[in-house]
Amino acid sequence: MTDIARVLYGREDIRRRVEELGRTITGDYVGREPVLISVLKGGTVFLADLIRQIDLPLETHFIAVSPYGGAAESMGRVRILLDVESDLTGRDLLLVEDIVDTGLTISYLLSILRQRGPASLEVCTLLDRSVRRIAPLRPRYVGFDCPDAFVIGYGLDFQERYRNLADIMEVPDTAALSDDPDALVPHLAVAG
Ligand code: IMP
Ligand code: MG
Numbered sequence: 001m002t003d004i005a006r007v008l009y010g011r012e013d014i015r016r017r018v019e020e021l022g023r024t025i026t027g028d029y030v031g032r033e034p035v036l037i038s039v040l041k042g043g044t045v046f047l048a049d050l051i052r053q054i055d056l057p058l059e060t061h062f063i064a065v066s067p068y069g070g071a072a073e074s075m076g077r078v079r080i081l082l083d084v085e086s087d088l089t090g091r092d093l094l095l096v097e098d099i100v101d102t103g104l105t106i107s108y109l110l111s112i113l114r115q116r117g118p119a120s121l122e123v124c125t126l127l128d129r130s131v132r133r134i135a136p137l138r139p140r141y142v143g144f145d146c147p148d149a150f151v152i153g154y155g156l157d158f159q160e161r162y163r164n165l166a167d168i169m170e171v172p173d174t175a176a177l178s179d180d181p182d183a184l185v186p187h188l189a190v191a192g
Contacts, residue, residue: 004176004183005152005169009144014126014154014168017143018046021124022053025094025141033057034092036124037084039109040064042098045155045163046126046143050096061086065105078108088116098155099127099146103135110137127151127168150174152184164188 009017025034033056038047040062051060064082093113100106106123113121124141131148149172152158153165158177162169165187171177177184 004173004180005171005187007167008147008149008151008170009154009168011154011166014143015049018049018126019053021141021143022050022055025050025124026053026055029054029056029092029094032092033059034094035059035061035086035088036094036096037061037063037113038096039098039105040082041163042155042157043096043126046098047096050124059086063109065109078105080112088113088118090117090119092120093118093122094141095121095123097123097125097139099129099151100125100137100139101129101132103133103137106139107135107137126154127156162188166190 036047036051036058038044038060047060051058061084062082063080063084066079066081095106095109095113097106100123110121122141123139125139126143127146128139128142129146129148147170149170151168151170152162153168155163156168157163158171158174161181162184169184169187
């Protein structure tokens with residue numbers, strides 16, 4: 001533990017929660033073949049663990065949007081960089097995200113996917129920072145309710161780094177991490 005960051009959700013908590021989500025999703029989609037769509041890049045670590053807890057045939061696809069650049073840039077200005085090429089008509093879509101913050105990114109993606117005529121369309125997010133929500137949106141599946149602090153690890157980045165942290169860490173003062181970008185490198189040790 002450092003002054004710059006502290007563990008918010010440890011790897012064991014994450015593993016247990018992902019297992020529970022997988023079980024719930026399996027129950028909800030039994031008899032169907034859901035299409036999980038992960039939002040690059042942050043959602044990929046979660047997706048990789050989640051699909052191995054879902055006991056059903058399923059498909060995975062990826063979608064990429066222009067990187068998040070703070071509130072001003074985030075305001076509805078999302079650009080699709082990589083799209084799903086398969087026909088999604090009549091399919092059960094589950095959008096998989098690392099974190100839903102303002103909800104603007106996901107709302108935009110939902111509006112695009114809705115136009116493709118899916119049978120159903122839901123959101124599964126590991127973290128839900130609902131206190132910052134701008135777009136009215138309640139994800140169907142939520143791992144953890146996230147406090148209003150910047151978080152990194154388990155797919156979530158700070159300036160493209162630290163996605164490979166096994167734990168999710170809270171960074172109360174991102175300026176301090178900017179000043180010393182390697183401060184959390186010791187936490188990358190696999191043993192934790
Ligand atoms: P939204 O459109 O404000 O909901 O933005 C959500 C996206 O911003 C997420 O998919 C993340 O990629 C990114 N993001 C939001 N909060 C954090 C954070 O605390 N750490 C890392 N990335 C974040
Ligand atoms: Mg993301």
